[in-house]
Amino acid sequence: MSRYIAKRAIRGAAAIVAEAEVAVEEAIAELGPDAAVQFTNTAYYLPVAYAFTGVKVEKLADLREVVARARALLHPVPGDKMWLPYLGETLDSGVATLFAEEAIEGVRFARGREPQIIKLDHARADGQRFTGADLGVHGDKMKLNGPIDDIQLRAWGIQLVDGRMPGFCAIVGCAKSNEVAVKIVRELQSRGILIFLSGNVNGRSIIHQLQEEGIQLGYDTFTVPFGIDTISAVYALGFAARSALTFGGMDPGQARQIMLYNKYRVFAFVLALGEVDDLKYATAAGAISFGFPTIADTRIPQILPTGVTTYEHVVSMPFDEIRGADDMERAEKLIQRCIEVRGVKVKIAKVPIPVSYGSAFEGERIRKDIMYGEFGGKRSRAFEYLRMRPADEVEDGRVTVNGTDLDGMEEGGALPLGMVIDVAGRKMQTDFEPILERQVHYFLNGVEGIQHNGQRDIAWTRVSKATYEKGFRLEHFGKVIHARVHGVFGNMVDKVQVHLTTDEAEVDTLIEQARVAYAERNARIATLTDESVDTFYSCLLCQSFAPNHVCVVNPERVGLCGAYNWLDCKASFEINPTGPNLPVPKGLTIDPVKGEFSGPNEFIYAHSNQTVERVTFYSIMEAPMTSCGCFECIMVLVPEANGFMIVSREDPSMTPCGMTFSTLAGTAGGGMQTPGMMGMGKYYLTSKKFIPADGGMKRVVWMSSNLRESMRDALEEVCAREGMPDLLGRIADETVATTVEELLPFLEEKDHPALTMDPLF
Amino acid sequence: MEQLVLTVPSMWADHHVVAVRDLLRDEEGVAIAAASALDARVSLTYDPSRTDPQRIAARLEAGGYPAGDPAETSAPPPNKPAWATTASRVTTTDPADLSMSGDHRKY
Numbered sequence: 129m130s131r132y133i134a135k136r137a138i139r140g141a142a143a144i145v146a147e148a149e150v151a152v153e154e155a156i157a158e159l160g161p162d163a164a165v166q167f168t169n170t171a172y173y174l175p176v177a178y179a180f181t182g183v184k185v186e187k188l189a190d191l192r193e194v195v196a197r198a199r200a201l202l203h204p205v206p207g208d209k210m211w212l213p214y215l216g217e218t219l220d221s222g223v224a225t226l227f228a229e230e231a232i233e234g235v236r237f238a239r240g241r242e243p244q245i246i247k248l249d250h251a252r253a254d255g256q257r258f259t260g261a262d263l264g265v266h267g268d269k270m271k272l273n274g275p276i277d278d279i280q281l282r283a284w285g286i287q288l289v290d291g292r293m294p295g296f297c298a299i300v301g302c303a304k305s306n307e308v309a310v311k312i313v314r315e316l317q318s319r320g321i322l323i324f325l326s327g328n329v330n331g332r333s334i335i336h337q338l339q340e341e342g343i344q345l346g347y348d349t350f351t352v353p354f355g356i357d358t359i360s361a362v363y364a365l366g367f368a369a370r371s372a373l374t375f376g377g378m379d380p381g382q383a384r385q386i387m388l389y390n391k392y393r394v395f396a397f398v399l400a401l402g403e404v405d406d407l408k409y410a411t412a413a414g415a416i417s418f419g420f421p422t423i424a425d426t427r428i429p430q431i432l433p434t435g436v437t438t439y440e441h442v443v444s445m446p447f448d449e450i451r452g453a454d455d456m457e458r459a460e461k462l463i464q465r466c467i468e469v470r471g472v473k474v475k476i477a478k479v480p481i482p483v484s485y486g487s488a489f490e491g492e493r494i495r496k497d498i499m500y501g502e503f504g505g506k507r508s509r510a511f512e513y514l515r516m517r518p519a520d521e522v523e524d525g526r527v528t529v530n531g532t533d534l535d536g537m538e539e540g541g542a543l544p545l546g547m548v549i550d551v552a553g554r555k556m557q558t559d560f561e562p563i564l565e566r567q568v569h570y571f572l573n574g575v576e577g578i579q580h581n582g583q584r585d586i587a588w589t590r591v592s593k594a595t596y597e598k599g600f601r602l603e604h605f606g607k608v609i610h611a612r613v614h615g616v617f618g619n620m621v622d623k624v625q626v627h628l629t630t631d632e633a634e635v636d637t638l639i640e641q642a643r644v645a646y647a648e649r650n651a652r653i654a655t656l657t658d659e660s661v662d663t664f665y666s667c668l669l670c671q672s673f674a675p676n677h678v679c680v681v682n683p684e685r686v687g688l689c690g691a692y693n694w695l696d697c698k699a700s701f702e703i704n705p706t707g708p709n710l711p712v713p714k715g716l717t718i719d720p721v722k723g724e725f726s727g728p729n730e731f732i733y734a735h736s737n738q739t740v741e742r743v744t745f746y747s748i749m750e751a752p753m754t755s756c757g758c759f760e761c762i763m764v765l766v767p768e769a770n771g772f773m774i775v776s777r778e779d780p781s782m783t784p785c786g787m788t789f790s791t792l793a794g795t796a797g798g799g800m801q802t803p804g805m806m807g808m809g810k811y812y813l814t815s816k817k818f819i820p821a822d823g824g825m826k827r828v829v830w831m832s833s834n835l836r837e838s839m840r841d842a843l844e845e846v847c848a849r850e851g852m853p854d855l856l857g858r859i860a861d862e863t864v865a866t867t868v869e870e871l872l873p874f875l876e877e878k879d880h881p882a883l884t885m886d887p888l889f
Numbered sequence: 890m891e892q893l894v895l896t897v898p899s900m901w902a903d904h905h906v907v908a909v910r911d912l913l914r915d916e917e918g919v920a921i922a923a924a925s926a927l928d929a930r931v932s933l934t935y936d937p938s939r940t941d942p943q944r945i946a947a948r949l950e951a952g953g954y955p956a957g958d959p960a961e962t963s964a965p966p967p968n969k970p971a972w973a974t975t976a977s978r979v980t981t982t983d984p985a986d987l988s989m990s991g992d993h994r995k996y
Contacts, residue, residue: 143901301903328903330923331910357904384983405926407902 130429131206133442134214137413138205140406141221141228144359145198148228148235152191155235161189165234167366168243169277172373174230175366179373180223182381188238191231198227219436222413223383229362229411233275243274244355248339270339272353273346275363278370280347284322285371288394294320295395295472298364298415300327301402302334304425304447304455309337311459312399313351319467319474326354326361329402358407361398368394368418391419391438397470398422399462416441423466439554440469451520460523464623468519471554473618479611482599484576494579494590501537501596503545504588509635511585513642514549514565522552524623527606531630534591534601545589545602546635548627548642549609555620555702562649563699564617571612572605584646585639602628620702656683656694658745658817661714664728665697668708668735670756670799676736677756677799680712680728682745684817688759690809722747722821740801747821748772749888752806757797759807763819764792766829767889768868769875771882772819773830776810781862784830784871810835814842816849822888825850826881830871833861852881890920890934893942895956897949900929905954912952919945 155163165174165185172178174185177194185191201224203217236242248268276284287293297316303309312334316323325335325345333356338345345353354360371394372378372386390396398415400408404424412422421437424444431441445465450458467474479485504510537543551564565583572580577595581588591600606626613624629635658664660683667679667687681687683694692700692709700709715727723745732740736754744751748763755762763774764785775789782788787795796805818824825846836843836856847855858878865871875883900909906924909931913919918939922932935945946956 140902328907330925331906331921357907358902359904403925403927405902407904407926 130431130442131214132429133409133413133431134206134218136404136406136409137218137225138203138214138221138410140408140410141198141225141413142202142205144225144228144232144407144410145195145202148191148195148198148231151232151235152188152195155238156188159188159238161187163188163238165191165238167233167237167275169279170275170281170370171278172366172370174234175275175369175373176226176362177230178380179369179378179386180227180381180383182379185234188235191234194227194231194234198224198231200224201227215436218413219417221410222415222417225407225410226362226365226414229359230366232359233362242355244272244360245269246272246335246356248336270335272335272355272360274354274360276352276367281367281370281374285367285375288322289371289375293322294474295397295470296322296324296364296367297397297399297466298324298326298361298420299334299399299401300358300361300408300411301400301404302327302329302332303337303401303459306337306341308447308455308459309334309401310341310343311456312401312463313338313343315460315463317350319463319472320350321472323351324354324361324364324367325352326356326364327358327400327408328356334401358405358411361411362414364396365414365418368396368420387418391436394418394420395470395472396420397466397472399466400424400426400428402426404428412442421469423462423469425462438471443469461520464519464524467524468554468622471622474524474614474622479574480607481575481604483595485574485608486576487574489576489578490570490573492573492577492579494577494592496540498592498594500539500591500593501534502542502588502590503630504582504586505542505590507542508544509585509639510545510547510587510589511635511639511642512547512549512565512568512583512587513638513645514551514561514568515645516556516558516561517550517552519552519623522550522623522625524625525610526625527603527610528625528627529602529606529630530628530634531632533603533630534596539593543630544632544635545587546627546629546638546642547587547605547609548629548638549613550623550625550627551613551617551621552623553621556622557620557702559652559695560620560699560702561645563695564613564621567612567616568609571609574612575600575604575608585643602630617703619704620699653695658682658684658723661694664712664714665694665701666708666710666712666731666735667692667697668710670758671708674754674756674797674799676739677754678732678735678740679756680732680743680745680753681709682817684815685745686809686811688753688756688807688809690760690811719744722750723817724751736799743801744821746817746819748806748819749803749822752801752803754799754801755796755805755807756799757793757807759793759797760810761808761813761832761835762789762792762796763806763808764796765804765888766868766871769829769871769880769882770885770888771827771829771875771880772822774808774813774828774832774835776832776835778834779832779862781832782866783862784860784865784868786867810839811842813839814846818846823882823885825855826852826885827888828859829875829880829882830860830865833863836861855881891937893933893935893945895931895933895942895946895949896929896958897931897954897956898929898958899954900924900926900931902926908952909949909954912948912954913945916940916945916948 177183183193201220206214248270335353345351354363368390372389376389378386419437422442425447427446428444430444450461452458577592579590609626610624665681670677679687681694681697686693697709712731713727714725718724729742732743742751743753761774761776763772766773775783796802858880860871860874864874903926906926909924918936920934924931
């Protein structure tokens with residue numbers, strides 16, 4: 129906490145409360161205590177005061193209680209030598225400021241001085257008309273909007289709280305220049321962020337600047353001029369408070385809940401342009417109480433630790449010190465930083481390409497006769513490389529193309545293609561790089577007339593003639609990826625930029641860098657073990673039909689369905705923290721051999737409707753994991769052979785236990801815990817943690833032939849690791865045994881190790 | 890033209906800057922260069938043949954903005970804060986706050 133900020137905010141609060149007291153009493157003396165106080169078209173009185181205290185202000189005399197409440201929240205200014213905690217005092221002062229500002233606005237309404245009518249000292253001669261109702265330029269004067277009315281609150285508020293609108297930005301002050309002001313507003317508008325304008329510096333407001341540049345202001349353009357002083361910034365917080373009352377189901381007086389609701393549901397921030405005076409600090413403290421951080425384009429003290437806000441509270445980004453080629457680039461970076469600080473998630477409603485986009489195109493095949501050109505495959509090289517970068521090295525939405533574009537290639541030709549995707553985000557981790565990179569396949573296949581195969585350095589993409597003729601070019605690959613990464617991974621990724629190159633030399637250079645990263649990722653996955661992590665992840669997706677089933681995914685054991693590995697689950701949790709993949713702390717190790725841990729036991733008991741008390745991960749014979757119904761294979765005890773058989777979902781044949789896969793699935797599935805029977809993902813067979821407590825791979829006496837053939841190389845590696853390279857040949861399948869009577873002679877003939885291992889029970 | 894810098898302690902926020910500029914807008918021979926709420930200071934130029942510093946200061950004082958030494962415009966409560974006298978300050982963490990902390994959105 130900055131003592132400087134605390135001092136300024138507390139001092140500013142005391143001053144504005146004193147002003148409010150004077151303003152209210154003078155107004156009562158002049159207009160009478162019963163003079164009406166009414167904000168524009170609202171049923172929420174003075175919304176911040178009403179939301180926080182339940183006080184309904186309808187006439188001037190009612191303002192006395194609001195001001196009295198504000199005064200009760202004031203605190204002494206922190207001394208220069210006495211160091212005490214003053215965060216709480218600063219936040220109290222912030223709320224006092226908001227009450228006082230609303231009271232002053234109430235007086236202004238009673239006097240007919242709101243919405244403000246300002247003189248356009250610097251207005252252009254031709255003036256600009258405005259689209260908002262009753263909002264516009266009249267001669268050398270301009271009527272501003274004042275507070276948002278309830279009709280507009282309903283239209284925008286629901287979008288804000290359900291995520292369709294990314295957030296709002298309350299701009300206070302004046303930008304460095306008119307051009308910068310326009311750029312800031314355009315950057316925010318392009319992201320669908322609502323903009324509220326207020327405040328001034330040296331008498332000049334960003335409202336003047338935008339007016340001079342002919343920028344349309346009003347509800348239609350999501351850019352609302354509240355007033356040219358900081359007092360009118362309270363309308364932004366009134367809007368936020370009303371959102372909580374209207375859409376959050378809060379009651380007036382639930383101050384804490386209303387503030388928390390805003391912190392978690394309304395992604396707003398304050399952008400202070402120009403010098404920050406005491407009232408701006410005090411108002412910012414009020415905004416921080418809502419969880420809204422402040423970013424200043426001047427040098428001020430910062431409050432960087434998280435707490436009341438999700439990330440930093442106050443960030444200073446002196447405009448002229450922002451790295452950039454010119455002021456336009458600095459303005460872009462300023463807005464990007466604002467978005468990072470508040471954690472605003474940008475939504476791109478439509479993929480900006482000249483052809484259709486949707487999952488309907490995913491299976492499309494582009495044959496040679498309709499193909500315009502291709503990248504990768506037999507005739508050229510192509511690769512895709514997604515990497516995490518520091519936030520300041522990624523410019524969101526930037527797409528660059530180097531080398532020959534589709535225009536320059538011959539019809540039916542081939543070019544090399546390198547695609548380097550840089551992403552940045554507070555929740556992004558290098559472990560997620562391959563997960564996001566893998567999605568490029570799905571993202572590009574959604575484009576009409578594009579066929580994409582492979583990944584990494586075996587990518588292969590074809591573009592149809594029709595798609596080329598509609599104007600599709602290489603940059604559109606980048607735009608698709610930018611839009612879709614934001615759409616799918618918005619929770620963890622804040623910025624995406626894409627570089628595409630068809631230049632041979634650059635492809636050669638970049639592909640080597642990519643290959644180094646691929647090799648590192650492979651090594652990283654190989655080192656991920658159950659022992660190297662302290663958290664497993666659940667998968668509760670199948671509880672819709674198997675209510676007691678809890679899948680726990682470990683680094684060395686994929687989910688039963690084979691679709692989710694540990695990293696997938698971890699990423700899924702970051703994307704959707706309340707989704708099916710939740711962290712399961714390992715807790716205490718109860719049995720390291722059978723793989724029993726206190727954390728998973730507690731989690732599974734709590735999430736299986738208190739039906740499953742314990743689970744071991746490394747044994748099928750004692751408390752095995754429950755099975756849903758989606759498992760790729762089922763493993764079943766064959767008592768006569770002292771081992772297990774593994775039946776693949778694709779295998780319709782009879783098995784030695786007298787049941788087919790479907791009968792077995794019906795027996796063990798549905799969320800039951802059945803010792804001796806367990807569903808599993810087929811790649812669990814290759815894990816070092818494949819039932820080690822029961823003997824591992826050497827216990828497998830029978831396996832569906834399609835499973836063995838489809839995984840032969842990987843399984844042979846496992847057998848070699850187990851010290852028995854020819855083990856795979858000793859395992860029976862449906863071609864040699866569909867009964868126990870046929871199985872046992874085969875095993876004896878092959879001298880299968882299970883026959884001489886310790887009894888399973 | 891002469892330059893003049895006046896400290897105006899009561900010009901502590903930007904609505905006062907607007908008011909001060911409005912006060913001096915019509916003052917003959919005066920042009921404001923800068924009015925800063927952060928420094929509570931007005932920098933201006935004036936034509937000594939048409940006005941003088943005393944007249945400018947008088948105009949400001951008549952409008953409620955006397956020039957003078959920087960001082961606290963409004964003294965905050967000098968004694969103990971409100972929570973210390975009402976004994977209403979919460980000193981334990983509300984479990985509901987804890988449950989709503991972190992990245993898990995509860996709404």
